[in-house]
Amino acid sequence: MKKSRTEITNERAKFLLSAYRYNGADAQDPMFREALEQATRDPDLAAWFAKERSFDALIAEKLNSVQPPASLKPAILSGLYSAPSKHRSMFNWLPALAAVLVLSGILLSVMRQGSEADRPSLSQYQSAALAVLSGGTAPKLDLLTSDLSRSQEYLSEKAAPRAPEMPVAFRELQTVGCKAVNWNGKMMSLTCFSLPSGELLHLFVIDAKALGKITFQPGIREINGWHVELRRELGMLLMFVSKAPIPELVKYI
């Protein structure tokens, strides 16, 4: 076939069209113009190009059918909320400043309380724990890790209380991370897990001696839109918190 000056060889056209996206996103790119024009004139090249796009579409379809684990997105969001931006405006700090002032006020009021009878109540503890979760769709964690042992080591390093024993069914859950919280001079810990549905399950632990008299009914209750269950084990108070439906929660806690 005789080629005019403006035509390019089929080999050159194939070389260029290998980089042409199968979804047509490059249709207006001048880089491909000559090669695309050549494909309209040359039946062999047209057949090759049709086959190439079909191959590319099939490969992309196969590869894009791989689904990330359900726990990945909540884990990423947890990381985003815990990541300190290195460039924040003053307005970004205002909510944090307000929170510090409120917590300082609470801290001062607790410091004035001297006797054991004045230790914080269970409801105060629950409010403080749920406040840790109220910063967004996921809490701000100190450590993001899928390794439960690593998270518990971290809590030990921070002198934060740990659950004496995790529920057996937790072995099926992916750990997201943990956080040590100094609440009015008393350490509490938070460990987060990802449920199969993608919802998070939070486990707060505090030394029961840090609180006043503790009485609670067994079972899951609803507090401010959260499903909450309390459990006392070897001197530790465990509080399981999640927004997952109760039927899913009871499988694990």
Next chain:
Amino acid sequence: MTRDLDLEAIVGRFYAPLYRFALSLTQSEAEAGDLTQQTFLILAQRSYQIRDVSKVKCWLFTTLRREFLRSVRAHVNHPHVEFQPDIHDAPALTEDPLRSLDAKAVVDALALIEPTYRTAVELFYLSELSYKEIAETLDIPIGTVMSRLSRGKEQLKSILARTIVENSRKIIPMNRDEEVAN
């Protein structure tokens, strides 16, 4: 153009393709998840550096690859087995058997492309980045991207053709007597 990034929206849009890219690089679901998380963590910390939202996608893939290379350098003793496909003696690739392959077979085939060409091909299929964006992500000239895509895709076809042939050999034909007896 804006400096205020909607991080949740960006996560929702890009976490799946980034995970797939990470999986193709690491060949490990756990490492791919960690690498994807790490990439978004860096985005959250350095979001102020991104002045043009349209560049976020390219930035994310560049950062993920950079973090992967950093982790590979940290494990210099990590064993690496390379496969050199013989593209001159490859069986012809037809569409029907190709369609019957599962996603894992295609992911595995990608991993067998020569490392020089592999990343460009992975980005081409998994990120839907243009050749210009792939050049930016890999920090190589556009001509090099074209060359790597052309040769890398040829290798992919060759590897897939061999996979199909090997799969067909695993199918044991039913004995005629057994067929009658049944």
